[in-house]
Amino acid sequence: MTETTSIDAILRGVLRDVLGLDDARVAAFDADTGLFGHLPELDSMAVVSLLTEIEDRLDIVLEDDEIDGDLLETYGSLLAFVTAKRGGA
Amino acid sequence: MRLLGWTAPGGSTELVVAHGPADAAQRLLVLPAWFDEANKTRHFTQAVMRHLADAGVASVLPDLPGCNESLAPFESQSMATWRAAAQSSAEQLGATHVLAMRAAVAIAPSLPGWAYAPVAGKSVLRGLLRARVLSAREAGRQETSEALLASGLANGLDLAGYRLGAQMVADLADGELAPSTFTIIAQNEIGGAGLWLRAEPDHDAAQAETLAALVAGRLST
Structure with a gap:
């Protein structure tokens, strides 16, 4: 398993666990799937849990100024960001 | 019970x-x-x-x-x-x-x-600070985790509805597993x-x- 696919799997796992989604729904996410503003489960409280859990599971630290609307716009934008953060891009 | x-x-x-x-x-x-x-x-x-x-x-x-x-x-x-x-x-x-x-x-x-x-305490504190920064942002106020932490270490801090004393903020910030x-x-x-x-x-x-x-x-x- 390459670094990128494992980050992808971990990220899908975080979304499933934090938002209480089922595996099939999370597996169907593609790069264009909208997140914040598109998934009713992803409210502002869930954003906090989501980011903290991403940090814990991927061992990265997200700074305040990196967290904006663009970061959570689509699954693709979030994956690209955390992959770059892990140095895997 | x-x-x-x-x-x-x-x-x-x-x-x-x-x-x-x-x-x-x-x-x-x-x-x-x-x-x-x-x-x-x-x-x-x-x-x-x-x-x-x-x-x-x-x-x-x-x-x-x-x-x-x-x-x-x-x-x-x-x-x-x-x-x-x-x-x-x-x-x-x-x-x-x-x-x-x-x-x-x-x-x-x-x-x-x-x-x-x-x-770890530090992870808990990080989540609490982030929740406060994001809710402030939604309300149109700019706060940063760094500034909040500094103020919390000096004077205590309101996080998630709890008034944490300065010592608790310090203990959490240093809290490793x-x-x-x-x-x-x-x-x-x-x-x-x-x-x-x-x-x-x-x-x-x-x-x-x-x-x-x-x-x-x-x-x-």
């Missing part, structure tokens, strides 16, 4: 929720998760204790000073006051084992026992996602049953 009392080191009388046989030879001290996680896991924690009672295991859940029904000011609490309280409650209630939920592993007395999904003698029960051992991750308090009966069965099974061997 029975309601008892115990006397915290500061002299305050605090509530204890006790489940299971009153005359058991072994008694499990349950230390709940903290802050917003306490709300999200409150029902779960009680359910675990009920399942333990069904398996014949006695357990006690003391209010820590400043929490739940306690009259002690939350702002005066620190990891040291909670550690002393946990130790004192264990002695007064005759605890032989401990089950620490999440961040509570940092204050658990030296008894044999389990740490459920342990988390130290190696401990507790048996760690990771979330993936009990199945499903941790209930503290949910935006709203929720329950998962199967998870409570599994955690209770794990603890009861190891207590009886």
Whole structure:
């Protein structure tokens, strides 16, 4: 398993666990799937849990100024960001 | 279920929720998760204790000073006051084992026992700071975690509805997951996602049953 696919799997796992989604729904996410503003489960409280859990599971630290609307716009934008953060891009 | 009392080191009388046989030879001290996680896991924690009672295991859940029904000011609490309280409650209630939920592993007395999904104080603080920064942003105010932390270390800080004293902020900021003698029960051992991750308090009966069965099974061997 390459670094990128494992980050992808971990990220899908975080979304499933934090938002209480089922595996099939999370597996169907593609790069264009909208997140914040598109998934009713992803409210502002869930954003906090989501980011903290991403940090814990991927061992990265997200700074305040990196967290904006663009970061959570689509699954693709979030994956690209955390992959770059892990140095895997 | 029975309601008892115990006397915290500061002299305050605090509530204890006790489940299971009153005359058991072994008694499990349950230390709940903290802050917003306490709300999200409150029902779960009680359910675990009920399942333990069904398996014949006695357990006690003391209010820590400043929490739940306690009259002690939350702002005066620190990891040291909670550690002393946990130790004192264990002695007064005759605890032989401990089950620490999440961040509570940092204050658990030296008894044999389990740490459920342990988390470091610094991770807890990070989440609380982020929640405040994001909600301020939604309200059109600019706050940063760094500035909030500096102000919290000097004067204490309001986070997730709790007024944390400066010492508690400092203790959390320094809080690492130290190696401990507790048996760690990771979330993936009990199945499903941790209930503290949910935006709203929720329950998962199967998870409570599994955690209770794990603890009861190891207590009886």
